[in-house]
Amino acid sequence: MALTVGVIGAGRIGKLHVDNLRLIPQVRVKSVSDVVINHLDSWAKEKQVEVLTSDYRDILNDPEIDAVFICSPTNTHATIIKEAAVAGKHIFCEKPVSFTVEETKEALEVVEKTQVKLQVGFNRRFDPNFRKIRELVQNGTIGEPHILRITSRDPEPPSIDYIKSSGGLFMDMMIHDFDMARYIMGSEVVEVSAYGAVLVDPAIGEAGDIDTAVVTLKFANGALGVIDNSRQAVYGYDQRLEVFGSKGAARADNNRPTNVEVSTAEHVLKDKPLYFFLERYTQAYIHEVAEFVKAILHNEPVICSGFDGLQAQRIAEAAKKSLETGVPVKLEEVNPAAAI
Known part of the structure; x- marks a missing residue:
């Protein structure tokens, strides 16, 4: 069995997916599209991409293509889907x-009617550390989960141009953590309270966004969650998660270049966290692509579905509304979930 793939969008993440797809023997990356394609000739030759095009519809119209990766700007996603x-x-x-x-x-709704598979790129579900914590929650090792704490801080803020088109911190950055909260706890979020500030760069506030946030969550199973985000952690990419339950707790710490700790009379030292998200989540990106291919070839459910993407967006919208109003927001007040 083999799978022929086209990739729409040849920016940083599109190129990463091409690299990871090429690790899978059953996959042929036939085509890549991008609105600016001229500079990609040597890259495409090196990656053995057969067809370059500036029009993504060339990929959709190719009968050999079985699956597409949509890595274009967010405002194009729904139309291309x-x-x-x-x-x-x-x-x-x-x-x-x-x-x-x-x-x-x-x-x-279109995906449901056509019965194609859709996987949303929440790569953190595929991180070995976070998967282990989900397993511990599911098998009851820590008992009934009571409190979830997620820390997610970037090493430096993106450009202001990116901020302006990102959809805001909740939709662009913390949305990963909203998905992670549902994934780890195995329960839907029912209420959201959000606090935000501009503490990193005044230009982010001038662009209409925040750069620092704390959000609290209430889950349908009664548990509580706390997420904190910052656009700038000067010591590296800070990604930590802990679940506390009736029988104990489970915690995933930052990934570092080494786990060596040096203790002397003057200090105790260990490596800073990995600095860049592509370093931190290298294995997660590889695993999410492999799992998507497996789901198609073996006709299995995808691990992160369109419904999962929808629910994370609903939480993000509730957080934005809470920030604007200063009061907790129930998800049912924002936009009822569709029966998809």
């Missing part, structure tokens, strides 16, 4: 599916 589904292509789409719950629902 719908077109790809109608074309009968299985779909991997980077997060978020869109900037609005309504647009995401429309895209998922």
Whole structure:
């Protein structure tokens, strides 16, 4: 069995997926599209990509293509999902599916009608550390989960141009943590309270966003969650998670270049956390692509579905509303979940 793939969008994440797809013997990366394609000739030759095009519809119209990876800007995702589904292509789409719950629902309805597979790119689900904690929660090792704590801080903020088109911190950055909260706890979020500030760069506030946030969550199973985000942690990419339960706790710490700790009379030293998200989540990105391919070849459910993407967006919208109003927001008040 083999799978022929086209990748839409040849930026940093699109190129990463090409590299990871090429690690899978059953996969042929036939085509890559990007609105600016001229500079990619040598790269495509090196990666054995057969076709370069500036029009993604060339990929959708290719009968040899079985699946597409959508790595283009977020404002194009929903449209391409719908077109790809109608074309009968299985779909991997980077997060978020869109900037609005309504647009995401429309895209998922087309996916449901056409019965293609859709996986959303929440790569942290595939991180070995976080998967282990989910397993410990599911098998009851720590008992009934009571409190979830997620820390997610970037080493430096993105450009202001990116901030302006990102959809905001909740939709762009913390949305990973909203998905992780549902994934780890195995329960839906029912209420959100959000606090935000501009403490890193005034220009981020001038662009209409925040750079520092704390969000509290209430889950349907009664548990509570706390997420904190910052656009700048000067010591590296800070990614930690802990679940506390009735029988104990489980914690995943930062990944570091080594786990060596040096103790002397003057100090105790260990390596800083890995600095860049591509370093921190190298294995997660490889695993998510492999799992998507496996789901298609063996006709299995995807691990991160369109519904998962929808629910993370609903939480993000609730957080934004809470920040704006200063009061907790129930998810049912934002936009009821579709039966997808």
